[in-house]
Amino acid sequence: MVNDGAPDIEVVARVLGGDGEAFGILIRRYEPGLLRFATRMLGNPDAAADAVAESLVRAYRHLAQCRDPGRLRSWLYRITGNRCRSHLARRHTNDISLSDVPAPALADGSDTWAVLERGEQVALVERALAALPAEKREAFVLKHVEGMSYEEMATVTGARIPTLKMRVHRAREALLAALEEVVR
Amino acid sequence: MSPIDPRLQEALDAERDPGHLPVDLREAYALLAAATQVLKVMPPVSVASRVMAEIRQNPARVESDGPARRLIRWLGGGRAVTVRLRPVWTLALAAGLAAVLVLQWPSDGPTPGVAQGIASFVGHFPGARSVEVVGSFNNWSRGMLHLNDDDGDGIWHANAVLPAGQHEYMFVVDGENGERWVADPLAGRYVDDGFGAGQQNSLLIVRPVSAQP
Numbered sequence: 455m456v457n458d459g460a461p462d463i464e465v466v467a468r469v470l471g472g473d474g475e476a477f478g479i480l481i482r483r484y485e486p487g488l489l490r491f492a493t494r495m496l497g498n499p500d501a502a503a504d505a506v507a508e509s510l511v512r513a514y515r516h517l518a519q520c521r522d523p524g525r526l527r528s529w530l531y532r533i534t535g536n537r538c539r540s541h542l543a544r545r546h547t548n549d550i551s552l553s554d555v556p557a558p559a560l561a562d563g564s565d566t567w568a569v570l571e572r573g574e575q576v577a578l579v580e581r582a583l584a585a586l587p588a589e590k591r592e593a594f595v596l597k598h599v600e601g602m603s604y605e606e607m608a609t610v611t612g613a614r615i616p617t618l619k620m621r622v623h624r625a626r627e628a629l630l631a632a633l634e635e636v637v638r
Numbered sequence: 639m640s641p642i643d644p645r646l647q648e649a650l651d652a653e654r655d656p657g658h659l660p661v662d663l664r665e666a667y668a669l670l671a672a673a674t675q676v677l678k679v680m681p682p683v684s685v686a687s688r689v690m691a692e693i694r695q696n697p698a699r700v701e702s703d704g705p706a707r708r709l710i711r712w713l714g715g716g717r718a719v720t721v722r723l724r725p726v727w728t729l730a731l732a733a734g735l736a737a738v739l740v741l742q743w744p745s746d747g748p749t750p751g752v753a754q755g756i757a758s759f760v761g762h763f764p765g766a767r768s769v770e771v772v773g774s775f776n777n778w779s780r781g782m783l784h785l786n787d788d789d790g791d792g793i794w795h796a797n798a799v800l801p802a803g804q805h806e807y808m809f810v811v812d813g814e815n816g817e818r819w820v821a822d823p824l825a826g827r828y829v830d831d832g833f834g835a836g837q838q839n840s841l842l843i844v845r846p847v848s849a850q851p
Contacts, residue, residue, distance in 0.1 A: 474693055474694070475690075477690070477693060478686065478690055481685075481686045481689055481690070482686065485684060485685065485686055486680045486681075489680070489681045489683060489684075489685070490677075490678070490679075490680055490681055493681050494677060499681055499683060502681070503683055503685050504777070506685050507685040507688050507689050507692075508777055508778055508779075510685065510689045511689055511692050511693065512778060512833075514689075514693055515819065516819075516831075516833050516837075519833050519837060520833075529833070532832065532833075533832060533833060536832035540774055544774075575672070575673075575676050576676055576679075579673045579676045579677060580676075580677075582673070583677065595677070598650075598674045598677070599674060599677045599678055619651075623642075623647055626642060626646075626647065626650060626670060627640070627641060627642050629670065629673060630642060630666055630669065630670055631640070633669055633670075633673060634666070634669070637669070
């Protein structure tokens with residue numbers, strides 16, 4: 455019986471050895487972050503749950519193809535990112551439909567961030583994020599929400615580090631412009 | 639949208655102390671940091687039970703793929719047959735298959751819409767208990783598109799109405815040696831499957847019926 459605190463590489467070996475239930479440990483470990491990542495990418499919690507569920511099932515079935523179980527997190531994010539891209543491609547756009555993201559109900563443009571209610575803050579930020587192109591949105595979320603290094607982001611996305619830095623910088627500019635337009 | 643000050647970018651990259659930024663940049667830094675905190679909230683949902691149920695329902699053989707094990711599996715299992723032919727024979731085979739599949743398309747089958755087309759799947763999997771297709775068109779879900787081998791000759795086939803466009807897919811072959819995910823050796827086009835191990839999905843381009851002569 456492998457315990458919940460066992461390193462990824464040990465849990466993966468357990469699963470590959472036939473203990474399918476041990477995969478539950480990996481789900482508990484990475485599901486919250488994957489769901490958050492997919493939700494930010496797709497702008498829709500139901501679609502995100504579907505993408506993550508499909509990704510985890512595929513990850514289980516292809517676990518033997520994970521070349522470096524010590525970097526399992528990157529591998530799982532890569533699969534989930536691919537599922538999100540497929541989902542967006544099926545909608546014939548890389549962008550989130552803004553109709554999926556509720557508009558913030560702000561009284562006027564003179565509010566400051568501090569006086570906004572929590573729900574208003576969430577709506578404002580989610581809408582600003584949704585307005586970004588998918589590549590910039592993905593780069594910003596991986597960097598600032600999931601806390602990844604540029605090296606890990608390169609593993610997840612397959613993009614080069616200078617490209618990722620540029621995407622993050624452009625995403626920051628667009629987000630800041632969108633936020634300042636409303637709360638300054 | 640205008641470029642933001644490089645000092646702010648450096649602070650956001652943890653390469654500069656944000657406390658040493660000018661006041662206006664410090665405010666911008668705080669605004670972006672606050673927005674990030676909003677995005678860090680975890681969604682209050684879980685798919686764990688759903689995923690584990692799927693895994694238990696369709697337990698797959700999940701093994702390490704060592705060279706010896708791969709050789710044993712290859713020798714002992716049913717496998718897709720790839721026939722290398724001269725280009726002229728490849729064309730002839732494709733034309734023959736297309737003719738057979740068109741002739742076999744049932745007149746009472748589902749009728750494609752304007753933006754749909756008919757996809758034909760065929761593979762040689764002797765000894766397989768079941769063969770199905772999973773792909774981007776069915777969210778890689780099992781149980782939705784099964785191939786048939788009514789005469790037991792090991793040639794499995796199915797037709798399906800799919801949205802026009804490009805689709806990725808794999809065969810899932812259940813044989814004596816368990817379940818295998820197999821790329822279609824007749825697909826001709828392949829793309830990286832995104833798992834980072836150099837494996838490939840088959841690629842299918844469905845043309846709308848409206849574009850067919």
